[in-house]
Amino acid sequence: MKRILALCAGVAVAVMSPVRAATPVDFAPLSSLIEQTKAATGLPSGTAVVVVKGGKVIHEGYYGLADIGTGTPVTADTVFYIASATKPFFALNALQKQGAGELDMAMSLQQMFPQTRFDGLDAEAITVRDLLTHTAGVDNTALVWATAFSGVHDSASRRALVAGTQRDPDAAHGTFRYTNLGYNLLSIWMDQHNGLPWQDQLQRTLFEPLGMRHTSTRISTAEAAGWPMAAPYSLASAQPTTPLYLRKADDTMQAAGGMVATAPDLARFLIAQLPGEGNIALAREIITRSQQRQVALDSSYLDFARDGYAWGWYTGQYKGHPLLHHFGGFAGFHAHLSFMPDQNIALVVLNNEDVLGAPLTNLIADHVYGLLLHEPGITSSSAARFLALQAKAAQMQANVSRQREAIQSRPWRRSLPRDHFVGRYVHPLLGEMRVEAAGEQALRLRWGRLDAVASAGEQMDQGRVEFVPGWGSWLTFQAGEGQVRSLTFETLTFQRMP
Structure with a gap:
């Protein structure tokens, strides 16, 4: 030391x-x-x-x-991941597109995606300006998790996930509520209509003109160039000097971060x-x-x-x-x-x-x-x-150590033996989540880039998983008649496969 x-x-x-x-x-x-x-x-x-x-x-x-x-x-x-500090770059690129007549800040969400039906949402009232200033009043948990965390998505699934955008119950249209979603939605539209991925737009309109030669929107570019990259650490980790498992990859580098x-x-x-x-x-x-x-x-x-x-x-x-x-x-x-x-x-x-x-x-x-x-x-x-x-x-x-011990000491409450929960669970747009046995009682979950061992939850058939280190989410299994039918992670439900 x-x-x-x-x-x-x-x-x-x-x-x-x-x-x-x-x-x-x-x-x-x-x-x-x-x-x-x-x-x-x-x-x-x-x-x-x-x-x-x-x-x-x-x-x-x-x-x-x-x-x-x-x-x-x-x-x-040394190259660092800058997360949401990406937003000023993306927003400035959007303003440049507006100045060139390639983007209308008054364009509505419905105009952006004319073939999409938005249930329970007035998509005609929400504008590009709303998306960039966090006043759209919308939510889409699935799109955010796919693009920023799991990495399980492609151009077709991203467009399909747009339809899941709904009214945010905690923030009305016109009310500021910080979120990644608006930037994600606009980037999907840009990829479709500008003929150039948003990543390459930032490279051409900002990084190159400003001489930012060690900046990229793609991890693969940094790795291919041999740039020295900072590894991620956390004082709250059980082993603070060991890098966190979760690393950014091209498929989790999204327009909001x-x-x-x-x-x-x-x-x-x-x-x-x-x-x-x-x-x-x-x-x-x-x-x-x-x-x-x-x-x-x-x-x-x-x-x-x-x-x-x-x-x-x-x-x-x-x-x-x-x-x-x-x-x-x-x-x-x-x-x-x-x-x-x-x-x-x-x-x-x-x-x-x-x-x-x-x-x-x-x-x-x-x-x-x-x-x-x-x-x-x-x-x-x-x-x-x-x-x-x-x-x-x-x-x-x-304090973190005591909290971790309290969480890990909770006993599992299951309506069925643990092996009944092991298996493949699938979401039509978010891909597959695999549940495996880990240790004597725990369950290990793998979903794209995400891989974590769940601890017991507070209720029957519930677990707590930190796909993102330091950020716990509830995981609830739906069981009955001697079998587990599905699992719900936050608001996302995956069906168990035979």
Whole structure:
């Protein structure tokens, strides 16, 4: 462990601040705080930090390990999965399509899919704008699980799954409710009507013009190019230094969360967002429009107030200045993109850990923006917050361990012997889920990319499964007359095959 922690030392490069050219910006205290936090938790997962000021990168810091098992450190070349931080890219591409006359933001869901019958849903009222601003008021559990998690889908099944879109009982049309679904639906339409998959659209309209040479919407591209990729870890895992089993593949990279990139590449995208710093290949008027608030909100996430949502960006005030941001979270990863237009400041933070990643990034942002805004006492206040996070992390691990023990100690309640539940279960659009015996009492479930051992549920013939590590879902078997007929995962029912 001493050797591993020694490799956590960050690589930090700071240059003169464009705001106060005579005074260098000292990021060394921040680097020390990040390193201390990783050492205190005993989990040397990786963190990449890039700070932009005045259209230039003024600081890069790389800490911890991209792969703990091999001792591979995080560097400027390390590629991270950025999850929902994909949304600003996809939304900007959509605005570019609109500017070229290839997409109408007022087009309705029914016009997008004229042959589809939407039961119990006014598909004529829902527009592309609604889909991109999370105000469509729709839900489709099957489509989301297929495209983001199981990977069991193709172009035909995706189109068929669109018909399962229904009214969201918890959010009326016009009401903001964050979801991946709108972006998924629009990407399916784009694939049909633009003659080019959405993945290739982003490559041509954004990645190439901005010089993002280590960014892709396909895992296979990154692997073929030999890009060093960060492995996923979690402080909440039973074995935190072992990578999580769930890895992204091409078939689970979807429009609402389907990019891998390096921190410097993402900084290029943020530089293009800043006033007067755009790339000639990206029209300034489209960049400006993408940042205009479309929906009013009154919410927050950690230190970040959110007063609205633009096109793939949350808007709000941070330390007294307008800030646009979007984060991304998935098993083993947390990504942060933010920028302050009136100060020409931007920040990228990437982590290959999913529990400590969010609060750690929150404190990194506090320190970085505090420094560049010349906030009095930022170094000392930041140090106190990092120390509190270290103590909280230790308590968090203890709490998670107790919770895991309580879940795993629940006894199974079955109406039939366990072997009656073993078998193949099929959904007409979502493929096959296999149920196998595991250990003395448990059941193992395999569904496409997903593979997990279920623990006992709270009710008869019920189990709890973490297909996504750290995210438990109920699994209920329907049994009667001496046999198991089907299983329901969340709201999705699979029929048992003979």
